[in-house]
Amino acid sequence: MSATQERLAPPRAAGGYGPEPLLEIIPSPRPRGLVKFITSTDHKQIGLNYMVTAFAAFLVAGIMAELMRTQLIVPDNHFLVADTYNQLVTMHGTIMLFVFGGPFAFGLANYIVPLQIGAPDMAFPRFNNLSYWLYLGGFVVMMFGFLTNNGAADFGWFGYAPLTEAIHSPGPGADMWVVGIALTGFSGIFTAVNVITTVFTLRAPGMVMFRMPIFTWNQLVTMFLVLLAFPVLTAAMALLWCDRHLTTHFYAPSGGGQPILWQNLFWFFGHPEVYILALPYFGVVTEVISTMSKKPVFGYKGMVAATLSIGGLSMGVWAHHMYTTGAVLLPFFAALSLLIAVPTGIKFFNWIGTMWQGVITLSTSMLFCLGFLGLFLLGGITGVMLAEPPLDFQLHDTYFVIAHFHYVMIGATAFGAFAAIYYWFPKFTGRMLDERIGRISFAIIFIGVNLTFFPQHDLGLRGMQRRIFTYSSFEGWNFLNLLSSIGAYLIGIGTLFTVINLIMSVRQGRIAGDNPWDGQTLEWATSSPPPEHNFELLPPIRSERPLWDANHPDQLTEVGH
């Protein structure tokens, strides 16, 4: 049975948050097990579905990366054949970006955003369920490429024309890539509509926009970007499909098409996408740092403004991936790309300001956030370097770019995701993760990431191109590649620790209680895991951290800083 949710004004709650009224819940029967997984319209179940699938995709794409690094560990290696290597390169990138990075954040948005704004569910619960199925379908269709005759797509994750045309990439593998991405694209658009509507219409009374936690703000801005970027991607895929099947020539130069058109369309999606992958995790980091330092976010409004300006500027930087085509307006894109470092710098300043004089708990989630600060700073600085056209002309399509990109993506997306797992796992399951294993996992991954990707800066400067499947020993790249591969194995081992931790703690972890971290925002005001329709009672919302104000009446949050 369905429930029409009502907010009533009942009598004073015993032992609650003072005179504020309750949210009365009309319960409905809940399906269990597989049926629950398939049919649930509860935002928490769908959020978990997203996150578990995305984490599985992370492991799959991670194994692909390990295979690639094994191929590159020594010169003239024949561990993989060239074509398999190309397929792995393509699918590693595609899965990490389209199936892990974005959707894991969508899962977090699904689970956490309604809780943080005091909503009973997402605005469109069934629509939400549908978007999960399209996402899962996209992942499965993409992976089925490996089972076809010609293998999966092998033209690199940004599928430049004319290599993607049917004559150069025959077979259904490439089509599966196209269809898979289009399906995940639809899923992303649906999620964006859902989250924006939820934030705009389902906030609890008193939760004005400028009291929303930074995580919710960042998710909102992310969804703005999704709304702009994903339709372009899906349209680009549709045109590519027409080129491959209906003998149109949008991208094929042979028929008067424009390969540059594909690059423009793809990167018009692709650059906001990088921020779609980063902004939600900036939000995670903000929440964790603030909670673990027992302080409100330093410069709340500055943080929101920085998020908004990153979102805005990210729509005008797409062609900095295309400097070397000679067909783009260099000063415009260089200026905007350099400008985007400013709001990111503000965020760094505010994160450090939040920790300043705080009572810092070095939990695993906090460690991942500190790791994030280091890695993302390095990735950001190389990003500023690459935004300058003269330097980019030298380094384009070398391992320097790979190093830059992985510092950004692992720093923000992977470390952000790990921090989110360690921070919110008690809320998801009601049990704590093992902190000791978590710290070991962090240490190994952090060392591994630096060992893998730092040498790649130098490899790029020495001229190693991206996507080559082997190299000769006279190039002088042997030692650095060896280091890089060892680092990749370390990342794998470190991740394995977290996987074991997750599996063990789901059943045997210490019972967490409602609010194990002394959290400040509303998701900790309900039980762990939260009941259907989330809240039995809400504390009064008078600042951006209502729960802290309710729990620590002697240290109320200053309003209006």
Next chain:
Amino acid sequence: MRFEYKLMMGAGVFLATICIIYGFWSQEATGTVLLLFGCAAYVLVAVYLLMQWRRRQGVDRPEDRMDAEQSDGAGEVGFFPAASIWPAAIGIGGIFAGVALIYGTWYWVIAGVFIFGGVIGFTVEGEAREE
């Protein structure tokens, strides 16, 4: 409502500005058109929000007021359907439609059945709550 409207309108105006600068400076069609349509998308939502705001005759909702009590939000919040199989059915139909784009005709039949059935189920389920 008003702040949400400003947010969306701001995004639209920002994109319009970028679009004009970029369009005149670069004379490049693809990016200009994309920016223009991006701007239009945001302005569309902004205008809808403005209409809603007008319909409420400028009265703030409880979630827009700094001093709102929980009781101010008393009343129906919305309809939240319980578990439903139909989204999954439409999803499977969508996936088969995707496969049909690769392998052709036959899969359209399967996709059509799932999507058609799913949409009917979805709609009927939605109507059932009115009673």
